[in-house]
Amino acid sequence: MGQQGQHLGRAAGGTVTPTSSAALRRANLSLVLRHLRDHVSRSRADIAEATGLHRATVSNLVAELLDRQLVREVGVEHVGAVGRPRRPVALHGAHVGALGLEINVDYISVHGSDLSGRILVERRIGFDTMGSGPDRSLHRLGTVAREAIETMRSAGADPAGIGVAVPALVDVARGVVTFAPNLNWHNLPLAARLSATLGSPNVPVMVDNDANLAAVAEYTSGVAAGTPHLVYLTGEVGVGGGIIVDGRLLRGADGFSGEVGHLPVDPAGARCGCGRRGCWETKVGLAALVRTAMPQQAYTPAGLPVSDPEERAKEISRGLVEGDRHMMYAVAQVGRWLGLGGSIVVNLFNTRVIVVGGYFATLAEWLLPHAQEELERLVVAGAAAQCRFTASNLGFGAASRGAASMVVNQLIDDPTTIMDSIPRPPVH
Incomplete structure (x- = not known):
């Protein structure tokens, strides 16, 4: 993955013009594998048509990939009443x-x-x-x-x-x-x-x-897979963002883009781990929520006590189900701050979806209505922006x-x- 960004497009196509036989082989093998990654199975003829490679070239490439067991034949496909049956291949590489x-x-x-x-x-x-x-x-x-x-x-x-x-x-x-x-x-x-x-x-x-x-995982296999303008927000002790623009992971000049958790949203706010005051993550990070909703279990500078973040989120979820007013107030506050920061992101990138993961996803039922309301109130383009919050289904393993x-x-x-x-x- 290069510093300037990684293309994450789901369809492979077009031709390549490498300058050596080794580069040509590498590029063509990649083209075939990428096409198979994006489809369950394809015949050699289908691969040739989609990639623009000659059929004989595709047959040779597939033979090489079969020999290395990076692809496998998955049956016989009959097309029409006459002609030879096609043998589709699929990505394999079990070893x-x-x-x-x-x-x-x-x-x-x-x-x-x-x-x-x-x-x-x-x-x-x-x-x-x-x-x-x-x-x-x-x-x-x-x-x-x-x-x-x-x-x-x-x-x-x-x-x-x-x-x-x-x-x-x-x-x-x-x-x-x-x-x-x-x-x-x-x-x-x-x-x-x-x-x-x-x-x-x-x-x-x-x-x-x-x-x-996590943004790469969401774009390729998450709830908004394939959405070309997408932002993923982590919901951990800190908050970070992965930004997909036109199907590419946005990195910036030095690869440091996406540090949305350190957007300054409250100059008089609490000191952040980065040394500055009022960063967005001091309002919406799990440490901020725990400090308000469960002060007896707050994260300390020494990092103790520490438990699995999903367990903490589930504990808060149980309190919300039971109608704990203090927790409901704390979550509503976090939800509004989540929407405020989200509006800054949407105003900058005109994203279609903000996918939230980690504890944000665990508490989505209570957090996201407040966040969506604040987002819609603060986005300059209003309804024309058509952005929505949605919860990741990849859990804390995204x-x-x-x-x-x-x-x-x-x-x-x-x-x-x-x-x-x-x-x-x-x-x-």
Whole structure:
């Protein structure tokens, strides 16, 4: 994924003009795999028509992909009364794994899949990252990663890449966490250190902002999948945003766009983890809600007590169901601030959908009516903007799922990285 943005379009098409036979092979293999990723199955003739490649070229490419077991034939398709039957192929790659990890304030999330999207491991572990410091946190992340890799290998898939999501400003090209305000991490070479911990120098480790990766997951497989103008908001202790414009992940000049949690909305407000006052996340982050709704369980500077954020959200949900007036007031306040910040985002990007994840999604029934009302009141274009809040259905694992998708995207962008390095799997 480049610094200037990643195209996330669902349809592959057009022709390419690489300058060497190796580049031509790489581009054509990618074109075929990308087309198959976006369709359940396709015949060789269908692939040729959609991609603009010659039929003989497609047949040779598919034969190579079949040989490496990156695609598989899925039956016979009869077209018309005469002619040879077509044999559709589908994305396979059961032996090629993609591991996605997320390390956040109070948990580590794991999502491991194979090239076709088959989920091999998915779990979330409570962990006090905020109070543990980078060394202990990376040690724990390495342990979780090793356990996930063993699970994936037992299922027959060897990870060809690892993606890590972090609530931070990230130098994606170098895999360095530049600044994680809620973790108090500065200039941490996460990719290099995790790679050294795992002892797998040939398996690339990529690092990106958690909201960016969750936005990728939402765009490809979430409730608003395929919406070309979409914003994803994390609902964690902090708040971040991933912005999709014209089907592309918006990164900005240095890759640091989407830090919507640090929009200044109240100059006289509470001090934020970034050191400034009145940031949006001081109004709508989980720490802000817990502080108001459950002051006895508030997050402390030392990061204690820390429990799974989903459990905290469910506890508040139970109070709301029981009619706890104090919690209802706290959630209504957060909802209004959510709508206010959302209106700034819509005024800037004219987005169609704001997908909310994390605890926002857990409490959507109570939060979003207040947020939508405030959004509609404050958006300059009014009803013409046609933007709506909607709750993610990917849960707290959206970022780790997006991290795995990032790995898959890179493998499909350059299939030769796996075709030339991973031996042919045995045929049973």
